Amino acid sequence: MSKRKLFLPLLIAALLIAPLTLSPTRASPPIQDEGSKGINIQSTPSGNIANEYLQVLTSEAARFIIGTTGGNPNTPDDDEQPLLFGYPSNVGSSFSTMRVISGSTTTDYQLGNTDWSDTGIAPIAPPACDGESITTIWEQDGIRVEEKLYFAQNPDTAAIEYTIKNNNLLSLEVGLRIMLDVMVGDNDGAPYLIPNRGQVTQQSEWEGAGVPEYWLAYELPSFAAGSLKSRGQLSGGNATLPDRFVIAAWSQAHESAWDYTIDPDSSVTNDSAVILYYNPATLGPDQSRTYRTCYGLGETISQTHKIYLPLVLNSQTLFPDLIVTGMAVDPASPSIGERASISVTVKNQGATATGDWFFVDLYVDPASPPDGRADTGAYFDSCSGSLEPGAGCTLTFTHTFSEGGTHILYAQADTYDGFNGAPDYGRIQESDEANNIYGPLSISIEPCREEIANGSFESDGGWEIPLTKYPAGFVTTTIHSGSRSMRIGIVEPGENRYSYSSVRQWVTIPADAISATLRYWLYPTSGEPATLEMPAGPLAATLQEAAMSGDTQYVLILDENEEWIDTLFWQRSDAGQWTFHQSDLLAYAGRTVKLHFGAYNDGQGGVTGMYVDDVSLELCLP
Incomplete structure (x- = not known):
């Protein structure tokens, strides 16, 4: 369906009684016409919480939108910008779903509804704002759902929290799906960046231990560092790790209350959304469970000013200090066309913990040695979490050498990718910012390679076996x-x-x-x-x-x-x-x-x- 509902009689009447506006501002768009949606969602905001960075708005029909107020102080022109579609005047295209399984019966309930869709259930207690949070309550089939929207410990981030309680006398299986209709600034088809994966513009999914710690969405398809960007926190910082995370097309995501099958060949840059799945789990009588995710700005207080402060001792400021202690290639002299594993080991030899994750880059045959934190490599990964003094982190990359001879490798700890940290020091401020590069490491690639697939016949692939009267x-x-x-x-x-x-x-x-x-x-x-x-x-x-x-x-x-x-x-x-x-x-x-x-x-x-x-x-x- 289209997000735009053109109520022609109402539009004509509005034009007769209202001043003509030829250039609508993003602060009050009469119609959102983004990508395949282009819909005017008729549910208007009725409650809000706001600070100098963000605003969260809800409708009487109990759905919400998020956008900026002042945004990132270091980013110009990001005031009053959408982070979810519809901000600041039209609420409804993002919604959550409760799944209830009782015996062999599975029922999905969309929480809240809009003037253009009545498929959701109405709350028993509409959104109530106390100035610091907005609380909405639903109850269906003896299951009570309390949604609470508030600002997280970092005021540039909104917490989206659901507490589900079973008021029945029997156990039920209950799950939750959160679908966010992402729109960053003017871009309703925002591209994404995922740690350990990089840029993502196609439908994608992660499950279980593979679910990333966070995700980033960009206003500009060029992933420009100075553009408006948003960040969703999937784990850490009190966020509840979902069982499944999906980068989806909104046009497909909104048509289903629960199920979504990705098409990995389909682009999301026309109209993108994200879906978080918390799989159904048993909830006994009078038991409750809380799910929490966070969404807000991609870089403000939490990145540029740092939550983790250096330790001050005897009037001397102590910092972590990251070095690359070694690289290893397996096999040591790979052949042409053979996949090699290249491990990079990083150590914190400083006096304090890093307090956060950081990137590690691998450089293969660069034109010149790495020159500073902003000079990123052909491959990157991250040491997740805080690295304590004396602790190490080993990351493994894979590379296939296509030419023989001598090849040169470098590695660098705590690189700057254009938005996490700063070009002078990367993501982690250290006591020594000049010792993060390791190399050059020279390896010799054998000029010969094996061309036959499965020459030992130990697996079933590689060979064609013609179907004859007596096949091999x-x-x-x-x-x-x-x-x-x-x-x-x-x-x-x-x-x-x-x-x-x-x-x-x-x-x-x-x-x-x-x-x-x-x-x-x-x-x-x-x-x-x-x-x-x-x-x-x-x-x-x-x-x-x-x-x-x-x-x-x-x-x-x-x-x-x-x-x-x-x-x-x-x-x-x-x-x-x-x-x-x-x-x-x-x-x-x-x-x-x-x-x-x-x-x-x-x-x-x-x-x-x-x-x-x-x-x-x-x-x-x-």
Whole structure:
């Protein structure tokens, strides 16, 4: 549905009796026309609490909106700006839902309603303001819900709190969903930044231990440091960690009281929202449970002025001091195309705790060494929580090196990302701001890499197994190494029939390769008479179209059209033991070809097959 309801008769009447306004201000927009919503929500504010940073407004129908009053003192032009859609005059597009499960019956109740939607339930006690908080009470099916809106310990943040009590004589399962229709300044499709994930503009979700500590939303899609931004606190600071956190499209989120399935390919920058899920949990008779989240400005008192103050002792101010004590690469000399784990260890060698989290950046082959806190790296992560004196934090990054030779790594603790902290000292003020960079660390990348996927046949991927009258298959009985190999052809005499049997895999040999070496182990078996003449070789461009007289075992090269171009191995053997084979494939540099391991049975006489294991194609580059 659209958020805009154009009541034409009322609009005409309003124009006849009211002065004409051609340039509406954001302080009193007659119509919010943002993204796909563009709706005039008809529920007007009836109660509010405000301070120098924020204002929280509620309607008689018991929904709320949040926006700025003075905003961030350090950010110009952020006064009287929305942080939720509708601020400051239209309330309703954000709402919370209570889910009640009684036996096999599940019922969802939207809390509050609007003039454009009556799907919610009305409160038994409408919003009541005492100057410091706004309290609203609902009761449905013996479940009492008290919503309390107030300013958190940081006055730039509003606390959104729900206390749910079971007044029934029987236990019920009760859960809560909070949906916030995020709008930052003029942007109803605000992009997000998530710790350890970075910028997010698509529908996304996190569950359980993966739910982030907080989220940030930006007015500008460029994530400019000086733009208006908001912050939601999901844990810490008395916030209750939700079981699931979703970055959603509002147009989809408002249509459901509870369920939401993300589309990870769908952008939210047209009209975004966030959803917090507190899964249903048992609530016994007369028991209650409180859920709390916080939402407000992205950077004011809590970041720039710091809640955690340095310790003053004997008239000397003591600070933490962060250093990177080491980096380690595993494997120590990775090959081209091999994923390497790079661990960075940070230690607080100062006199006091950091009091908060901070970023750690990894730099891979930078054009020049890191130059200060604002010079961020290719990868970043954060040491969460406060790091005590003497304590350490180890973060692990992954990187795949695409070129051989020597590569240079640096790491830096407590970088500045443009909005958390300051460019002079990052997020944590330290006693020594000049010792946060570690490096350079030089590592040597082997110029060779493995091209075959699952060459050991220990998993089920990598190989194509054509469906023939007797297809190839994984076995555990005859192996060269590990626990499995691939059986090709027929090895049981009673199974004899006319059939091709093969496994195949595409490989690409770079044009600049200096070597391409194929290695593999075969275990051939055959019950055909040794005197029986073998086929001379592949009889058709597409081998499996040819009917041959006599069984055979073979390894072929097929071109881009899967037609035969070369024979690496062609025999009929009953050796009954593992034999090693090696071929040079450099002649196919610059091409994608298919390796084809096969066996052919003509259905007469004995059966022929072979086992294949430990296939490797080593590619070496300059």
